[in-house]
Amino acid sequence: MELRQPYLLFLGDVRDQLAAKVAHGLVHWRRDWCVGQMRLPGCGADTGVPDLSIEEAAAKGARTFVVAVANAGGVLAPSWIPHVVAAIEAGFDVASGLHVRLASVPEIAEAAAKHGAALHDVRHAERAFATGKGTVRSGRRLLTVGTDCSVGKKFTALALEAAMRRRGWQADFRATGQTGLLISGKGVAVDAVVADFIAGAAEWLSPDADPDHWDLVEGQGSLFHPSFSGVTLGLLHGSQPDAFVVCHEPTRRAMRGVEAPIPAIAEVIDMTVRLGRIVNPAVRCVGIAVNTEKLGEGQALTYLDRLAGEHGLPAVDPIRFGVEPVIDRVAAEFPAVSPRSST
Amino acid sequence: MELRQPYLLFLGDVRDQLAAKVAHGLVHWRRDWCVGQMRLPGCGADTGVPDLSIEEAAAKGARTFVVAVANAGGVLAPSWIPHVVAAIEAGFDVASGLHVRLASVPEIAEAAAKHGAALHDVRHAERAFATGKGTVRSGRRLLTVGTDCSVGKKFTALALEAAMRRRGWQADFRATGQTGLLISGKGVAVDAVVADFIAGAAEWLSPDADPDHWDLVEGQGSLFHPSFSGVTLGLLHGSQPDAFVVCHEPTRRAMRGVEAPIPAIAEVIDMTVRLGRIVNPAVRCVGIAVNTEKLGEGQALTYLDRLAGEHGLPAVDPIRFGVEPVIDRVAAEFPAVSPRSST
Structure with missing residues (x-):
């Protein structure tokens, strides 16, 4: 599309x-x-x-x-x-x-x-896909994952794209849902793909690219969401991310639309690494993106500080405070193969 | 269907x-x-x-x-x-x-x-499904999972159904693939369902039942298979199993159709428990089903003995030696609510 x-x-x-x-x-x-x-x-x-x-x-x-x-x-x-x-x-x-x-x-x-x-x-898949192959592709990929649905995965991926581009990096947001698809102008609604082809659609979405190029793949659902976890895992395996950011909404008490509890951030990191390393042994978490909308500013900063300390990761609110600390972390963990045009 | x-x-x-x-x-x-x-x-x-x-x-x-x-x-x-x-x-x-x-x-x-x-x-889904709800259903469910695709998940579920029925238990095989569907006369090809509805289709497949009734749900793919893991996880969350059996083929060296390594049986057990307990906190492994076709009979028995010891679980070849030890384990772990008609 x-x-x-x-x-x-x-x-x-x-x-x-x-x-x-x-x-x-x-x-x-x-x-x-x-x-x-x-x-x-x-x-x-x-x-x-x-x-x-x-x-x-x-x-x-x-x-x-x-x-x-x-x-x-x-x-x-x-x-x-x-x-x-x-x-x-x-x-x-x-x-x-x-x-x-x-x-x-x-x-x-x-x-x-x-x-x-x-x-x-844009809610419907326009084309047929092959099944996933799991073959290593060139270029770099970052996937946003979540403790739940609707916790800012699309916003975070778009904010990361914008911040990387401001630094002169090659970066492309890869849309996996209908709103993202309209914003990107292309992509695939992975939740509308036939189940056997989720990973294959994600592979198609982020093809081989230059070694320093970043695909910012919009995540969907949560590995811990009983309704949509299949989409989440297929997307993880198909996008074979080098890095991921965990998105979270701290005031939510149950998974969206169901009664399941919200998993701990550490649990999402651990599970994403364990399942993600099947297709990318070096996969790692590079940050936590929190929607702090329902917290006061001081409360939000305290909360982010605490998360950063607990997990040894940059913790940001992309809307309120931007994503620069995450980009710094990516820059440190993934040195450019070719000299970057600007910093 | x-x-x-x-x-x-x-x-x-x-x-x-x-x-x-x-x-x-x-x-x-x-x-x-x-x-x-x-x-x-x-x-x-x-x-x-x-x-x-x-x-x-x-x-x-x-x-x-x-x-x-x-x-x-x-x-x-x-x-x-x-x-x-x-x-x-x-x-x-x-x-x-x-x-x-x-x-x-x-x-x-x-x-x-x-x-x-x-x-x-039977390869195509005939009806639309709701998204999964994750709500606890009555009755008992056993799902066959695997270290890979094509390792005997359908055969094992059918063998368990037959063995349970021989003991007079209420038991129904629940087909999730085309061959299983022809054998069962009904079911849903979960890999043909739209991705958002995998768990919902699995919920539809094994509805509320009598407290002692067992659904034997045919598993698909593997949580560790980069092409089909999404189907596997959606099926795990939708079928909310009380018990699962891990199916394995000991001579295989790479996942079917891709280059990914075969996971260890212990890893499959651990991951299935960790992800499965989101929808059923008491989920547990009740056996290992091995296709020992490529081993001599003595070698097969030695191998099954070793697995049983290592994992503290009955290890069987359903084709060669039957599944009775697994049924014994299920009987011990899940005492009947009503007196059983026979043993």
């Missing part, structure tokens, strides 16, 4: 900012790709980019009309369909993170066929 | 016994369900059951025409198609373990529609 940039972000008439989370992520991480947003009367979300009509966005060079919202059930509201069709008629491709497939709406399928538009359903 | 019994086993014109492995498994484990076999000129396989025509099998009550063979590529040979169609016209359902979907062959799809026949492609 490979999306054409830049995007026009369609927010429809969603009620609040939360429903436009995908659009906010796009503007945060890929401001340059977002020429504007399109909102219908009653829309309660605003990403802060210019409000544009389809024609105005087309004139500014936008190539893909992104349905960048979520609603209950992941359906396309009937009132949105004419706008999707109008975008296709104006020459746009369409991308959607909804559950429903764009081509399952007859008007959209017909318009796309007539105008040669690509329809990207 | 639920198949109607009994079966007519179609062997086509496959060259040798190995290509009819599925048919041999059916005759071995479900002799009563196999009214006969149907072979075309040139067939080099023979399962030992009566050779019957479609009409003869129908007269004996056969309900499902089972394409019980494998060939390179998993395709349906063009010369087999008229026989499948003739079976449908005679009132049979059709089941196939081939990769190709039966309904993708127009003549077969048309005949099935006309005669109301069910077409079962």
Whole structure:
């Protein structure tokens, strides 16, 4: 799956900012790709980019009309369909993170066929994959793992990509979920792949690269989450990381959506090393990324200090304090093969 | 997926016994369900059951025409198609373990529609599943796990089912792969399920049951296999076993199809307990099942004795010596809630 940039972000008439989370992520991480947003009367979300009509966005060079919202059930509201069709008629491709497939709406399928538009359903895998091979690939890989689902694995990988690029390193975020995929413009929704091919899809996602190149692979789920652990382990084995960062939310008391307890960070590190070394004997943890949103600033700093001491690792909140200490650790543990262009 | 019994086993014109492995498994484990076999000129396989025509099998009550063979590529040979169609016209359902979907062959799809026949492609999942919940279910479950793929996990689970039933216990083999599914008549090919739903499919497969009822869940892959570990872990978490048996092939030097080393049996036990206790804190290993085919009988007995001593567990070869010591161990570790009908 490979999306054409830049995007026009369609927010429809969603009620609040939360429903436009995908659009906010796009503007945060890929401001340059977002020429504007399109909102219908009653829309309660605003990403802060210019409000544009389809024609105005087309004139500014936008190539893909992104349905960048979520609603209950992941359906396309009937009132949105004419706008999707109008975008296709104006020459746009369409991308959607909804559950429903764009081509399952007859008007959209017909318009796309007539105008040669690509329809990207980022929740669904577009292609077939081989089974994983476990063969060592060149280049370096960092995977974000978690004590649970929804603890900042995508945000952390994107923050690491941005920080590495600021230092002049070659670094690419590798998307494994629908929002990440829209932000990256490519990738694979690994949770939508047929089970036998999870590792194979992850291998495809981070191919051979230059020795100093870093893939920042967006993790999914948790080895300790009873619903999604299979995806997590397949992704670990397929991405064969050299390094990983553990993501954590300190106030959560049970795994998301189930009653299982949250594992200790040390347990996640140990298990990730034990299972990860099957495909990369030198795999190691290079940091802990915590979402400290629910803690006061002083409390957050104290907590991160304590974690860092306990684990002998940099502990950061990527949103609040950035990820520089993790990048320093990576630089120290993985000296560049070729001289780096800047530090 | 639920198949109607009994079966007519179609062997086509496959060259040798190995290509009819599925048919041999059916005759071995479900002799009563196999009214006969149907072979075309040139067939080099023979399962030992009566050779019957479609009409003869129908007269004996056969309900499902089972394409019980494998060939390179998993395709349906063009010369087999008229026989499948003739079976449908005679009132049979059709089941196939081939990769190709039966309904993708127009003549077969048309005949099935006309005669109301069910077409079962056991390599493909027939239904959608919910995500796993991790909720504790009633009844008992035993999962076979392995140091690798193809080390006897299906055979061991079936042997345990047979041995438990001989003792009068309530026990059901739960199929997770295509051959197992034909043998069981139902189940789910977990490797064909969308990744997010592996655990959910396994939960569906072994629902709430009587407190003394045992589900013998057919394991898949290995936690240590870089291609298929995701399926293995999802299946472990979804089946929430009380007990597991480790299956092993002692002469193998690398994981099947890849270069990864075979893990030690102790490592598989430890990892299965550590990951399995998330959904069942009391999970424990109750035996080791070894395929000793490549060892002499004395050598095999010595090897099993050594394993039993090293691990403090019954070590058996289910094919050569049976699984009784494992059943004894299960009986000792899991006393029946209600008095058992026999011992």
